[in-house]
Amino acid sequence: MDAEAWDERYRSTDLIWSAGPNQFVEAELSDLPVGRAVDLAAGEGRNAIWLARQGWQVTAVDFSQVALDKGREIAGDLPVQWVCADATTWRKDASYDVSVLAYLQLPAAERRAAHRNAFAALRPGGTLLVLAHDSTNLAEGVGGPQDPEVLLTADDVLADLDGTSYDVVRAERVAREVAQADGGSRTAYDALVRVVRRA
Incomplete structure (x- = not known):
């Protein structure tokens, strides 16, 4: 989907994603x-807003202006800078302490560009956190994209960072419980990667 399609999707409902942060971002x-901090592909800004509420100075980047406008309205006076740009082409000097990429599901080449841009924005000692629907979720989990071309594993994220210098804090598949209409829940599987950029 392109930015115009996402704009239309964000216009169609109050909030596409939950108002609170992703559980793994918070944890x-x-x-x-x-x-x-920079939140790439921030959408309506749930993670960016949570970070700002914790005291972070946050840049929220997304290619949907509609999503950013919704986030700005929710954030009010919180210290969030809203930037309309594509995560695959957005670049900044190494000045951030945290880069977050949560559920940006793209084909391999575009995904690699976004991961490398997020990493390049970190100062030495900064943390990159990537969350995405895991490849195994297609057969074993619930929800998420049904196109295997945009699913990934933690190893894929590390491969995208090939040639950079970092220490791995976590790189694994994690389970996330998803509420169902019948009152029960089912398990979704995500790839979680947390690395720290070396000096």
Whole structure:
């Protein structure tokens, strides 16, 4: 889907994603000292807004202006800079303490560009957190894209960062419970990668 299609999707409902942060974003980043963060493919800004509420100075990047406008309205006076740009082409100097990429599901070449841009934006010692629907979710889990071309594993993320210098904190498949209409839940499987850029 292109930016125009996403604009239309974001116009069609109040919020596409939940108002609160992704559970893994909250769990993985809560222990870090606050600084500067970038949320690439931020959508309506749920993770960016949560980071800002924790005291971070946040840049939220998405190619849907409609999504960013919704996020800006929700954020109010929180310290979030809203930038309309594509995560595969957006580039910044190494000045961020955290880069987040959550559920940006793209074919391999575009995915690699986004991962490398997110990593390049980090200062030495900065943390990259990538979350995505895992390849195994197609057969074993629930929800998420049904196109295997845009699913990935933690190893795929690390391969995308080939030639860069980092320490791995976590790189694994994780389970996430998804509420169902009948009141029960089913398990979705995500790839979670957390690395720290070396000096």
